[in-house]
Amino acid sequence: MARSRVGICFLDRPDPLRQVRAAKLAEERGFESVWVCETRLARDAFTIMGAMAANTSRILLGTGIVNSWTRGPALMALTFATLDEMAPGRTICGLGAYWDPLAYNQGIERTRPLTQMREYTEVFRRLMNLERFTYEGEVVKVRDIELDLGTGRERLPMHCPVYIGATGPQMLESSATYADGILLNAMMSTEYTRNAIGLIRKGAEKAGRTLEDLQLPQLISTAMDDDGDKARDMGRRIVTMYLGQQPHIAQASGFSADFLGQIHEVLGGWPPRPGGLDAAMKLVDDETVTRFVVAGTPDECLKLARGYVEAGATYAIPLVVSSESTEQIIEVFAEL
Known part of the structure; x- marks a missing residue:
């Protein structure tokens, strides 16, 4: 039997250096990917991902997710271009539309999020392709711009898939028309996952695509203990x-x-x-x-996690709920 694909995701726990060590452990245990989130104003993703890039050699590094409002598409592309230099071909850009009141409290007024996400993704991709261009979108605008890259770096287009962290029905359907993947949100039921995949299929078909054209990993908040x-x-x-x-x-x-x-x-x-x-x-x-939440003993957690894959997710990505169970989650899910 082929081994199941599996990732691991961190939000604001454990501490950054332990996250880096956990990424190394996940790589040693055969995990496909490690993801770092930004939602609340707790820890930024890219400082930690840079350290992960320097301390791993194979595992994919994704943002799971960062929002498309606090960093413009040029800065986002520059950041991923730098990560790509440290971890060539190992990055995934996971983007989300942010949420209120956190966005509002920072003075961000999110307008037309479906359009903004599509335009942001297009600009990001063109920058990663090392194009020089002007883009006058309905929401996103850049003028006569390109990535310079660092001194001595060969100018070659970079492959960085874009996954959209979609939750609502409109974003699920819309992002299926252009994204490389949909990162299905944590804190959702398997019933939600089945319904979400139906909406993704509908959106993909509008663009002449199929579900097979998309990666559909599922974040699963995971609380594990022998008790x-x-x-x-x-x-x-x-x-x-x-x-x-x-x-x-x-x-x-x-x-x-x-x-x-x-x-x-x-x-x-x-x-x-x-x-x-x-x-x-x-x-x-x-x-x-x-x-x-995938919560319980190791065996109970594996059973609950498999339910999301049976519901149609490409693979499961446990999101660590408690710092103390970080390494246990990795060891247990290595057997998924």
């Missing part, structure tokens, strides 16, 4: 946080407005009031936890 109850409690915390912090994910996951209202009221908003998170966690039962 399954302890793992589910870790998962309960992250589920409750997302319900309060990222309502677009909560809505896409099928939570009722009444339930979300209860969570929001008990949390006291976001950031939560003192004691609000612990109080809101009591509203989230085990069934809800394991519907949206």
Whole structure:
């Protein structure tokens, strides 16, 4: 039997140097890819990815994801061109449309996100292809621009696939017309994954493409411990946080407005009031936890993860929920 493909993803945990060591371990255990996220203002992805590039030789390095608003397409292309110099042919640009209120709080007004993402991707690709051009899009505009690259570097186009971290139905369908892959979001159920792939198929067909033209890896928030109850409690915390912090994910996951209202009221908003998170966690039962998080013992986690691949994802990418289980997750998923 052919070995299953598998990746590993880090958000704001564990600490950066441990993430680098974990990337080396994942490479040693045969993982295909390692991904670093930016969502909250916690840690940036590229500092860590640069260190990973310098300390690995084979594993693919992806952003899972970074947003398409705080860095313009030229800076994004320059950053990936530099990473490509350190890790030739091993980079994947994972882009997301960001979310409010975090974008709004930084003074970013996201306009026409579907158009912005498509135009941003086109400009990024042309820059990575070392074109010199002007682009007057509806949202994205660059003028007489090209990548200079560093002194002594041969000017050769760079291959860097673009994956869109799509969640909502319109972005899923739209990005399927032009992306190299769709990075399916964490904190989603297998039912969501099946529905999402239906929308991706619909979008791909509009562009004369098929699902086989796209990579469809699935991020899966993973809380693992030999004590399954302890793992589910870790998962309960992250589920409750997302319900309060990222309502677009909560809505896409099928939570009722009444339930979300209860969570929001008990949390006291976001950031939560003192004691609000612990109080809101009591509203989230085990069934809800394991519907949206791969949580439990190693065997339970592998079973839950396989459900996403059976639902149509290309392969699973566990997203580390608790720092203490980082290495265990890698060792266990190496057997997927």
